[in-house]
Amino acid sequence: MKQVYRVMAYLIALEVVVQAAVMVWGIAGLGIWVDDGGVVDKQTFEDAFDGGEAPFDEFAGLMIHGMNGMMIIPGLALLFVIVSFFAKVPKGVAFAFGVLGLVVLQVFLGLFGHEFAVLGGLHGVNAMLLFGVAVIAGVRASRSIKADRAAGVHERVAV
């Protein structure tokens, strides 16, 4: 279970990296589209998000960011907490709840960044925090696994 915990911690960290990458990829595409004389208005966004009629390919980055961030990452964070109950990583539950809390905060900062842009800025800062906490959780699990091996303890596969 510690291995599962470790993999999930790093997976969530990787997801944060994916989120940053697809967002900038999408915005870069938007810049190129506008620079080429393309017009973007509210309806363009509605069509692209809801109707799947993207004006440029990189718009997919913004879509992936939204779906990943609002569905997949919260789901992973919830699973991560459940795994932590079984993983016996020292302070593993606390770190998992830390990750879940930062994910929830991240979703709200993202959504309310649509109303107050400054919250969008904090969304960027919180991403770093989330990444850091997820990586530390993964590193701690690795250490715990090594310590177990040194002590000759073998994790039972079944619970």
Next chain:
Amino acid sequence: MPRSGRARSLVAVAAAVLLLAPVAWMWWTSLLPDTYDVAEMGYADYGGGPRAGHDHHGGGVPVADLVEERRGPPDEEATLTVRTDGDRYTVNGTSPGPELRVTQGDLVEVTLVNEDVDEGTTLHWHGIDVPNAMDGVAGVTQDAVMPGDSFTYRFVPVRAGTYWYHAHQVSHEQVRRGVLGAVVVEPRKSRAAPIDPVAVLHRYGSTPTLNGREGRQEVDVQPGDEVRVRVVNTDNALMPIWVTGAPYRVLAVDGVDVHEPGEVSGVAVKLTAGARVDLGVVVPDGGARVDFGATTALVLGEDPGGDARAPREFVDFLSYGTPADPGVDLTRPDREFDYRIGRRPGFLDGRPGVWWTVNGHLFPDIPMYMVDEGDVAVFHIENESGESHPMHLHGHHALVLSRDGEPATGSPWWIDSLEVGTGETFDIALVADNPGIWMDHCHNLQHAAEGLVAHLMYSGVSSSFKVGDDTDNHPE
């Protein structure tokens, strides 16, 4: 103190169950029944008014009976045939469908024929306050019209103005794909042949069009001509529109004339999704151009040239025009309702996501606004959802009283479609003078499909139709 492995596992399982149980419960309770009656949906909100007469289990007039009272042969007749064309729809072979021009006060009869739309279709008369059974909402005011079937709408448009028709069955798909067209109700006492071109704005795929065509189009007019441009926004998002080369007036909003509209220039009008404005332009020597965003334009006479440059300032209808008697006393409301729009994570019919809420609740656990005929009802609309919402009320026009606490000081501002920006609040008032069950929803039709739909329900009215997967009716 180390616990035994078994005890620890039990604690872990219990913790996991504790965490998952509320999520599973939320998922379970979000599932919609296969068939349901919108009148039984959510919870009744009486807005501080009496409950008498609101026993909707006790019968009452069925929605299906709320038809046009005037009998006899119609003054004007039309047939609109909806058919599929690839991944689009057409009405009588084109999209937008034919422009219907009728006269105020005439009995209008329109027969909708569904040629081959498998999921069925309907027509809703957006902005025309028709009798409830003629409103065209599948599962609420009629059953969806299936392929090979037809449905006849009969109504008397009381108010002159610019309106439109569109499907209200799977509307988030069918409207986008073309089941729509303009309706112009001409005033009974019309002055000599006005020049009043219609401008239907719609995006097919990602292509912006004006009356179904891309780019700029010309209207053959002479300098000095007075032109009334009737603009209809059939899309899901607001569109800034303005006039290049001449000053203009906003003659009407949502089919209601503005009282003493002032001349403006260098400013734009934010045209809400589903809303209409009539712009008045006196064509100058060099011609004028009505720009719809930076996408399409209607050229009046000569093209004044230049790029479409969006003004940074906008006409504010809260203070536009001059005050006048609105014709009804709305100062002592019988009921006051909250319509607070928010957003939170949860499940919508089992689907996880971040969904719209009304007064903190997710669809379908949202208020049913209950009124008696003759009531004056005030709605306090508030948007804390992070996105703007073009709110549309069926069957009624409402008067805007204030925005963000600032009272309206201009012409009476009557709306059927109102853009409520994020962080904004509006107080609007209406007279409950059209019995039935009426949708009150977001006209960003994708948002409606995501649950931003409430209803206004009259006492003494009972539902006649049902919605859900086991029926053919899917109004959103």
